[in-house]
Amino acid sequence: MNYHSPASFAEASALAANATGITRFLAGGTDVLVQLRSELVTPETLIDIKKIDGVSDITQNADGSWTLGVAATGAEMSEHPTLGRDWPGVVEAMDLIGSTQIQGRATLTGNLCNGSPAADSVPAMVAAGVTVTVTGPGGDREVAVEDIPTGPGKTSLTKGELISAVHIPARGDNAGDAYLRFIPRTEMDIAVVGAGVSLRLDGDTVTEARVSLGAVAPTVLLVEDCAEAIIGSTLDDTALEALAAAASAACKPIDDKRGTIAFRTEVAGVLAKRAAKIAYARAKGEDL
Amino acid sequence: MALDDRKSDFTFVGTRPNRPDGLDKVTGRAKFGADISAPGMLHGAILRSPHAHARIVKIDTSKAEAHKDVKAVVTRADFSDKVEFKPGLSGEFWNVLENVMASDKALYDGHAVAAVAATSALAARDALKLIEVEYEVLPHVTDVDKAMAPDAPIIREGAADYSVPEGMHPNVVRYHESGHGDVDAGFAEADLVIEDSFATEATHQGYIEPHACMGSLGSDGKGELWCTTQGHWIAQKTCAALLGIETSQLRVTASEIGGGFGGKTTVFIEPVALALSRKANRPVKIVMSRSEVFRATGPTASASMDIKIGMKKDGTITAAQGIFRLQGGAFPGAPGDMTAMCAFAPYNLTNVRQVGYDVMSNRPKQAAYRAPGAPMGAFAVESVLDELCNQLGLDPVDVRLKNAAHEGTKASYGPTYERIGLVETLEAAKAHPHYSAPLKPGQGRGISCGFWFNHGGETSVSLALSEDGSAQVMVGTPDIGGSRASMALMAAEVLGIPYENIRVTVADTATLGYNDVSHGSRVTYASGLATIKAARHAVEQLCARAAASWGIPADAVKWENGCAVPSGPNAGDFDPRPLADITAHMGATGGPISGHFEATPEGAGVSFGTHIVDAEVDPETGKTSITRYTVIQDAGKAIHPTYVEGQYQGGAAQGIGWALNEEYIYGDDGRLQNSIFLDYRIPVASDLPMIDTVIVEVPNPGHPFGVRGVGETGIVPPLAAIANAVSNAAGVRMKQLPMSPPRILAALKDNG
Numbered sequence A: 001m002n003y004h005s006p007a008s009f010a011e012a013s014a015l016a017a018n019a020t021g022i023t024r025f026l027a028g029g030t031d032v033l034v035q036l037r038s039e040l041v042t043p044e045t046l047i048d049i050k051k052i053d054g055v056s057d058i059t060q061n062a063d064g065s066w067t068l069g070v071a072a073t074g075a076e077m078s079e080h081p082t083l084g085r086d087w088p089g090v091v092e093a094m095d096l097i098g099s100t101q102i103q104g105r106a107t108l109t110g111n112l113c114n115g116s117p118a119a120d121s122v123p124a125m126v127a128a129g130v131t132v133t134v135t136g137p138g139g140d141r142e143v144a145v146e147d148i149p150t151g152p153g154k155t156s157l158t159k160g161e162l163i164s165a166v167h168i169p170a171r172g173d174n175a176g177d178a179y180l181r182f183i184p185r186t187e188m189d190i191a192v193v194g195a196g197v198s199l200r201l202d203g204d205t206v207t208e209a210r211v212s213l214g215a216v217a218p219t220v221l222l223v224e225d226c227a228e229a230i231i232g233s234t235l236d237d238t239a240l241e242a243l244a245a246a247a248s249a250a251c252k253p254i255d256d257k258r259g260t261i262a263f264r265t266e267v268a269g270v271l272a273k274r275a276a277k278i279a280y281a282r283a284k285g286e287d288l
Numbered sequence B: 001m002a003l004d005d006r007k008s009d010f011t012f013v014g015t016r017p018n019r020p021d022g023l024d025k026v027t028g029r030a031k032f033g034a035d036i037s038a039p040g041m042l043h044g045a046i047l048r049s050p051h052a053h054a055r056i057v058k059i060d061t062s063k064a065e066a067h068k069d070v071k072a073v074v075t076r077a078d079f080s081d082k083v084e085f086k087p088g089l090s091g092e093f094w095n096v097l098e099n100v101m102a103s104d105k106a107l108y109d110g111h112a113v114a115a116v117a118a119t120s121a122l123a124a125r126d127a128l129k130l131i132e133v134e135y136e137v138l139p140h141v142t143d144v145d146k147a148m149a150p151d152a153p154i155i156r157e158g159a160a161d162y163s164v165p166e167g168m169h170p171n172v173v174r175y176h177e178s179g180h181g182d183v184d185a186g187f188a189e190a191d192l193v194i195e196d197s198f199a200t201e202a203t204h205q206g207y208i209e210p211h212a213c214m215g216s217l218g219s220d221g222k223g224e225l226w227c228t229t230q231g232h233w234i235a236q237k238t239c240a241a242l243l244g245i246e247t248s249q250l251r252v253t254a255s256e257i258g259g260g261f262g263g264k265t266t267v268f269i270e271p272v273a274l275a276l277s278r279k280a281n282r283p284v285k286i287v288m289s290r291s292e293v294f295r296a297t298g299p300t301a302s303a304s305m306d307i308k309i310g311m312k313k314d315g316t317i318t319a320a321q322g323i324f325r326l327q328g329g330a331f332p333g334a335p336g337d338m339t340a341m342c343a344f345a346p347y348n349l350t351n352v353r354q355v356g357y358d359v360m361s362n363r364p365k366q367a368a369y370r371a372p373g374a375p376m377g378a379f380a381v382e383s384v385l386d387e388l389c390n391q392l393g394l395d396p397v398d399v400r401l402k403n404a405a406h407e408g409t410k411a412s413y414g415p416t417y418e419r420i421g422l423v424e425t426l427e428a429a430k431a432h433p434h435y436s437a438p439l440k441p442g443q444g445r446g447i448s449c450g451f452w453f454n455h456g457g458e459t460s461v462s463l464a465l466s467e468d469g470s471a472q473v474m475v476g477t478p479d480i481g482g483s484r485a486s487m488a489l490m491a492a493e494v495l496g497i498p499y500e501n502i503r504v505t506v507a508d509t510a511t512l513g514y515n516d517v518s519h520g521s522r523v524t525y526a527s528g529l530a531t532i533k534a535a536r537h538a539v540e541q542l543c544a545r546a547a548a549s550w551g552i553p554a555d556a557v558k559w560e561n562g563c564a565v566p567s568g569p570n571a572g573d574f575d576p577r578p579l580a581d582i583t584a585h586m587g588a589t590g591g592p593i594s595g596h597f598e599a600t601p602e603g604a605g606v607s608f609g610t611h612i613v614d615a616e617v618d619p620e621t622g623k624t625s626i627t628r629y630t631v632i633q634d635a636g637k638a639i640h641p642t643y644v645e646g647q648y649q650g651g652a653a654q655g656i657g658w659a660l661n662e663e664y665i666y667g668d669d670g671r672l673q674n675s676i677f678l679d680y681r682i683p684v685a686s687d688l689p690m691i692d693t694v695i696v697e698v699p700n701p702g703h704p705f706g707v708r709g710v711g712e713t714g715i716v717p718p719l720a721a722i723a724n725a726v727s728n729a730a731g732v733r734m735k736q737l738p739m740s741p742p743r744i745l746a747a748l749k750d751n752g
Helices: A009-018 A030-039 A074-079 A087-094 A107-114 A119-129 A224-230 A237-250 A261-283 B022-027 B062-066 B091-100 B121-126 B142-146 B183-189 B232-243 B268-280 B290-296 B336-343 B372-394 B396-403 B423-432 B481-493 B522-548 B579-584 B643-660 B720-732 B741-750
Strands: A001-006 A023-026 A045-047 A058-060 A066-068 A131-136 A141-143 A149-152 A163-170 A175-182 A193-202 A204-216 B043-050 B054-060 B072-076 B112-118 B133-139 B172-180 B192-200 B212-215 B222-229 B248-254 B286-287 B301-310 B315-326 B354-358 B442-451 B460-465 B470-477 B504-505 B557-560 B563-566 B594-599 B607-617 B626-633 B691-696
Touching: A001 B172, A009 A023, A009 A045, A009 A131, A009 A163, A009 A175, A023 A030, A058 B470, A074 A087, A087 A119, A087 A175, A087 A193, A087 A261, A107 A119, A119 A163, A119 A175, A119 A204, A119 B563, A141 B072, A175 A261, A193 A261, A204 A224, A204 A237, A204 A261, A224 A237, A224 B460, A237 A261, A261 B504, A261 B741, B043 B062, B043 B121, B043 B268, B043 B290, B054 B112, B062 B072, B072 B121, B072 B268, B091 B232, B091 B268, B112 B121, B112 B268, B142 B301, B142 B315, B142 B354, B172 B336, B183 B301, B183 B315, B192 B594, B212 B268, B222 B268, B232 B248, B232 B268, B232 B741, B268 B286, B286 B481, B315 B336, B315 B372, B336 B354, B372 B396, B372 B442, B372 B691, B396 B442, B423 B442, B423 B607, B423 B626, B423 B691, B460 B522, B470 B522, B481 B504, B481 B522, B522 B557, B522 B563, B522 B594, B607 B720, B626 B643, B626 B720, B643 B691, B643 B720
Parallel strands: A001 A045, A023 A045, B043 B286, B222 B248, B315 B354, B470 B504, B626 B691
Antiparallel strands: A058 A066, A066 A163, A131 A141, A131 A163, A175 A193, A193 A204, B043 B112, B054 B133, B072 B112, B172 B354, B192 B301, B212 B222, B212 B286, B301 B315, B442 B607, B460 B470, B460 B594, B557 B563, B607 B626
């Protein structure tokens, strides 16, 4: 196994482009090291990107948007004084992953690139409209989070490409987000269903919305029908029922050891409603 | 409730000092199974079958043997039924050997087929990939009902014993039937008869410490074994048999143990380490991964059960009948008999009949798990009782009190009870504030009783006094629940010296007589009884020394508050002689003073408990929270109440896991799908409420201080109590465990 710790993303990209065999990028390592130790994946090339300058930074830009380094951890996000005020749903989703020890290592980028449809931070990022910078042999490109995963364990990143930064939009006024997941326990588990909602209000009326579902299809879903079900409403019972129905209709889940098709389909609607109510309350300033 | 009228007699028993092993454990000084190493030590790894059922056509180990880091490779050919000097094994030894290393067939996913010893753990792991095994995959079965069906694949022909009725599938290997009265006549007398079927899934004990050992065995047949175990004498006996050596030539030392709950009462890796060591002529250490623990140690049995109970309008049970089918993996041993015998044991029944089946399937060989077999039966029986109470509008505690077994009751499994404490636990439940606390909407309350036999077992204890008046106690039962503290308290009580002046050691097999495993809730009872008698044996000698120094007969001296004193005014007027005063001169007055005791005590005293549980069910997702939990159990006499409470809480915590989310999940391919703690869902701390405890003390006449074992009964009521709470909260009867959210949500939907 070859271990590299490049000083720049361009160098990391070049190393990956020229590597043979299985290549993995290492940031927090909370998936890569587990897979390595359990012999699921034994990489021939391991590229540690934690030593690149600025990869742990969490920065608010002049326009109110945020840029997060790829090695910024869940703990650093949760402890940040203002990020969680803008995007409580994104921060809470990241914070749900693993234990306190894992939070000290785990990253948004790692969670995204692991390609799991059950990744907790991904529906929250999709709902929030997060984009990432992808650095590759041909330079940089900006990609929406929902366009990164292509199936369980698979991403749209090509050989030599890696994510070099995470961009969360400016929150703006009268807006809120939320993420909820279902697990049979209270913590330390993998989502059986996840739902992220971000919305903006004009008075009591929803004017913008993005709704995302996790663990109910091969990739995290951005569900337009869910957004349409609540845009223009005051999130009254009729709108909530339409939201739930749209969420359930969008599900294409599987039966597995963590849940059944019927369960996931039903609970996706339940969680979408509950997350929407929290996001709505937050947009009204009732719950920060 | 009956109070222990002897309580005021105790000075040390009933207090709560810190455990003597506490500092070692919190500072990391304690040595557990994997904390061992030796010069020249090799690391072992085991190759396991990926198939649920397959004929082993050929094993080619030549490439692994040729690897520079590999020092030994073993297969079944290296164990005693194949080696020359002691061929042939039968009975349970053969079963254990077959489980430890497969012969002609791999019988379950994870079954060991070969092992290597190499210079590093990584090299050993990689060397396994060099072993080529050719399998012929066979049809498999993992479900208990399917394993009994006529078309089920046969695990092993001829495994059934004499008890199995003719015409049953060869996978049914033992049959139990017992009871008394006429159940048909009893059902005819009932105002309401409910008959229903229930199922539970296999669960694992989930001990935090994976199996680990280091074995060293020379060509002279002399060996040493260090292992994490609940019983090192059974490890000694079994390993010696499996390797064809003499029992006494193998010295076994038990490490500190990170949980066992019954799962460490047998051997898995120990004979393999010894076989590798014999071949490599170097010590070999093996440490299981968590995945190996799930796939290849001993989970509990899964069960399928049919219950029929008749009741009068006033709550009197007129007849009870149960059929219990237990699957225990690819070997005989599922506790169908235990399930049957325990199921109705809390009740005073005129007409009762119970049938138990032991069924084989392509799963790992089941091992004991706290009151093995009893929780499943209680789940089924107590669910039907709850439903009868609901339909007849009766209070569930009153109905249980009305039918409760007491002293003189002929038990459902045959004997007549001596003094027992079931009624006292039910009365305590009724009086407990939990039972009358209001429930919120969406919550339900459940009650269940539970029974376990408890066990005595072969026991040896030795006690030696030191010149300075301190004492060392050697016990042979590994400390799985704070027993060193309990032994020290009991010895202190007899000797009259402080708890802190007594050191209790778990002795190895070479330094103490035989001891059965720490199981059957027997340690505080049996090792405790032996400790008391060993201490009394030493006290006799202390009195004799004092008598000699005073020139009076030994029987004119008694032991009081740690001193020899004249037994009465007629014996003479002498100042009391404290223990340390006598031991200071013991070398010159007759030599060292020790006490010992060896026996198989028979008066373990059966044990009962009653649990009260509140559960809340989210009607939209089927998710359950346990909002309040109270354990009430008869301890006979609590030697160290904190550890008694710990046993109660631990039983409830494991029961919550078993009831709600834990299960062995097999795919269609017969492979275990959730062999890590991520997907085998034991409760995390935040899943549990504070578990309240009430210690009832109805002294056991079979123990000098009244002790009844408490380790196992606490896991018998939870499955039923939680199922009753969840069913009452959800408004639909849950008949299958675990009551996972998908299962509850589906039941809610079916119920409209």
